[in-house]
Amino acid sequence: MENTDKRMAVIQAAMELIAENGFHGTPMSGIAKRAGVAAGTIYHYFESKDALIEATYALLEEQLLESIRQGYCEDSSVQERFLHIGRMLVSSFIVFPMKSRFIEQFHNSPYGVASRRERMLGKKNDLISSLFEEARQQGLIKDLPLPVIFALAFGPLLLICRDHIFGLITLDDLLIEKTVEACWNALKP
Template identity: 25%
Template sequence: MRRTDKKQAILDTALALFVSQGFYATSTASIAKQAGVANGTLFHHFASKDELMNHLYLTIKQELANAITTHAAPCGELELDAKNLWNAAISWAIENPLKQAFFQQYSMSPSIAAEIKQQAMNGILGFMGELIYRGQKLGLLASYPLSLMLEGCHGQYLAATRYFIDHPDKWRDETHKQASFSIFWNAMKA
């Protein structure tokens, strides 16, 4: 197995184990064993379980951001841009249930350091802050503190994805799809 293959095997195994067993119940030894690598190989790639968790969190957030921006090119109309971002984000969650389960468990967890969460929100998902800021400048979105608005958006996303993953047929229903965006949008409107 090549070095990059080993690293990916560690990440894939850690993802599955963190979701099924929890962060604290998952040992690095169990990750290495199930990934088919030596303990030393795991520690060569990640100095600690916390570092592994942070890397996994940021990598998956980047994957989500890439999917959103690839499928939701801005058109310049704020509400339509927001709707396209929303739909792309929920579609990604439905297509990646294990990764979304990881977010459901760890997005609000102390297992992820605050600075890592900030890096994800302000860096990787910075386009959301830019959209909110633009909407506030246009007077279309409430002028609440940006960090609070972003946390509200994140909570709405987690709630909606949980609903649609539990009820996958509802995402194919335009009424539910539109309602989910309307709830999201109306929570931010001025």
């Protein structure tokens, strides 16, 4: 196995085990076993479990953003861009439930605080925060703090993804579209 393959195997194993067992229920030895590498090999790529968790999240976030960027048109209206982001977010999460569970755990843990703080306080300029700022400046959405806007926009979407993964509902294209539109409507003044 090549070095990049080993590194990716470790990240994949960490993502799966943390999604299944949580951060504290996932020892490095378990990650090594799942990845098919020696425990010491992990430390060749990551200085600590915290560094591995951060690297795993960074990779998953980048993969999610890549899927959102597919078909994203800067020239579309703010509403059309939001609807695209919402649809792609839901599609990605229901197709890759382990990634969804890891990201949700990350955001709801001390690990996610710094990332959320940067985004919510405007220190991290990203596609979604910029879109919401543009929408707010145009008067298309409520003039609320960014954390409230994120909660109204994406909180329901994350919950329906989780309910789909748990088999409580079945998301099809029409239901996804209606739900994403409802989230947009919740933002409108």
